[in-house]
Amino acid sequence: MSVLDNQPNFGLAKQRADEFVKSVPKEMFAKEAALPEKLRNLNASKSVKLRKIYQLADEFSRLMTPYIACANGCSHCCHDGVEISSLEATSISNFSGRAVRPIQKSILRTDKPYRGSPCPFLVEDSCSVYEVRPLVCRNHASYDATNTACLPAHIDEDRPMLRFGGLLNAWVEVSSGKGDPVLADIRDFFN
Ligand code: SF4
Structure with missing residues (x-):
């Protein structure tokens, strides 16, 4: 393997991200778009609503699997900033x-x-809070054929990263108290 083999291929990644988007059943995007309003009208605690956001994010992740390089044992993205809300920290x-x-x-x-x-x-390259990991961790993905794009040397490059607007809007609303949500890095909350 040459050094070049380890370079991210963002052209390929963009192609795979597009293929993923085309593969997603329309109902899934409709479900995502409707999520903020659905949760607004749901008589449930914030933690229950947060779980519903995570469930839908995980449904997208399952569909994404054939198009991404992410796999057990890779923790590159766990070595970058991880912005979470105070609700997620709790x-x-x-x-x-x-x-x-x-x-x-x-x-x-x-x-x-x-x-x-x-x-x-992060414990031995595995997430020790996997069931309750924050939305930013669930949404992160490398559409490239390898995981090198998530190394610190490449993480700021122009990589395709899909924005799940319905999930994010729902997350902001559910994470908000009287005002905007309180956001900080996971290390600010736990160090
Ligand atoms: S919460 Fe888990 S998945 Fe997210 S950065 Fe930390 S160890 Fe990684």
Whole structure:
């Protein structure tokens, strides 16, 4: 294998991302678009609503499998910034038993201080809170044939990353309290 074999192929990745989008049944996108309103009208706790968002994200992930390089044992994306909401931090804390740092105001980081350092919940290249992992982890994918695009050296390159608008809008609404959701890196909540 040459060094070039390890370079990301974003042309191929864009093609595979397009193929994935074409393969998704229309009803799935309709379901996603309707999710924010459905959850608004649902008489349930925020944690139940968050779980419904995750369930739909996982349905998309299952359909995505033939088009992505992501597989067990790869944790490249767990070594980059991982922005989560305080609602997700509480859910991870409840699941893991680990104390969450109370954060009242979003910490929006542009200087990427956590790039290259592992998520605190990464254990032997596996997610120890997989059932309750945040939406950003569920939505991340490499459509390339290999996972090299997710290495720190390539992560800022012009890679295809699909934006699931319905899921994100629902996540923002459910994560919001009286105002916008409180967002911070997972390491801000748990270090
Ligand atoms: S929560 Fe899990 S999947 Fe997400 S970055 Fe951390 S270890 Fe990786």
